Amino acid sequence: MTDIPGTNIPGVLLAGGLARRMGGGDKPMRKIAGRTILQRVIDRLAPQCSGLIINANGDPARFAAFGLPVVADDVADYPGPLAGILAALDWVAAHRPDAKWVLSAAGDCPFLPRDLVTRLEEARRAQNAELAVASSGGQTHPVIGLWSVRLRNELRQALVVEDVRKIDRWTARYPLATVEWPTEPLDPFFNANTVEDIAEADRLAALDGG
Numbered sequence: 001m002t003d004i005p006g007t008n009i010p011g012v013l014l015a016g017g018l019a020r021r022m023g024g025g026d027k028p029m030r031k032i033a034g035r036t037i038l039q040r041v042i043d044r045l046a047p048q049c050s051g052l053i054i055n056a057n058g059d060p061a062r063f064a065a066f067g068l069p070v071v072a073d074d075v076a077d078y079p080g081p082l083a084g085i086l087a088a089l090d091w092v093a094a095h096r097p098d099a100k101w102v103l104s105a106a107g108d109c110p111f112l113p114r115d116l117v118t119r120l121e122e123a124r125r126a127q128n129a130e131l132a133v134a135s136s137g138g139q140t141h142p143v144i145g146l147w148s149v150r151l152r153n154e155l156r157q158a159l160v161v162e163d164v165r166k167i168d169r170w171t172a173r174y175p176l177a178t179v180e181w182p183t184e185p186l187d188p189f190f191n192a193n194t195v196e197d198i199a200e201a202d203r204l205a206a207l208d209g210g
């Protein structure tokens with residue numbers, strides 16, 4: 001859990017994409033220096049969140065070993081990460097009605113910051129924002145942030161009725177806190193999209209502590 005008093009923030013690991021640039025399959029199940037990316041994300045986020053869920057499509061049994069709830073998109077045809085965010089917000093509203101915000105993280109980001117939730121939540125509170133997003137090197141990472149559970153019906157409307165796909169297009173409608181992280185010794189939001197990125201991640205793992 002975060003060290004901010006009164007914080008109750010479940011996390012969703014987004015693993016619902018098609019990984020086309022890697023030739024398909026489950027990107028989060030690729031190994032970096034001996035551990036799957038998904039295990040790395042879980043290890044990094046479990047101490048920061050009040051519970052984790054995995055958002056993934058297809059047979060949930062392939063994630064059984066992680067012992068976490070697996071929640072599928074309920075908007076068909078892979079419309080992008082907003083579908084995973086929506087599935088997570090709906091799940092939290094149904095199973096964790098005490099939680100008001102949800103952290104999302106991409107299941108292909110193996111080196112996430114240890115202060116991710118604390119800093120996002122501090123900024124969100126300080127700016128009285130509805131949403132918060134991570135940034136590094138001057139670039140925002142729209143799939144990594146805090147999402148207000150009470151916006152879920154507006155998100156569904158945007159996704160299903162208005163056909164909004166780009167996360168930024170939706171978040172721009174609300175007060176949004178952006179939090180910047182340093183990129184030395186490594187960018188904590190490095191994400192693995194290609195087979196070459198996996199090789200690079202093997203090298204970076206040493207800088208991240210193995």
Ligand SMILES: Nc1nc2c(ncn2[C@@H]2O[C@H](COP(=O)(O)OP(=O)(O)OP(=O)(O)O)[C@@H](O)[C@H]2O)c(=O)[nH]1
Nearest residue numbers: 014016017018019020021078079080081084106107
């Ligand atoms: N639930 C859900 N998540 C998605 C979808 N598309 C992408 N994501 C997730 O969003 C994050 C960023 O995804 P991308 O790297 O842009 O897409 P990808 O499908 O993983 O990979 P590419 O097909 O190579 O672009 C990852 O955590 C994906 O799992 C989708 O249609 N549904």
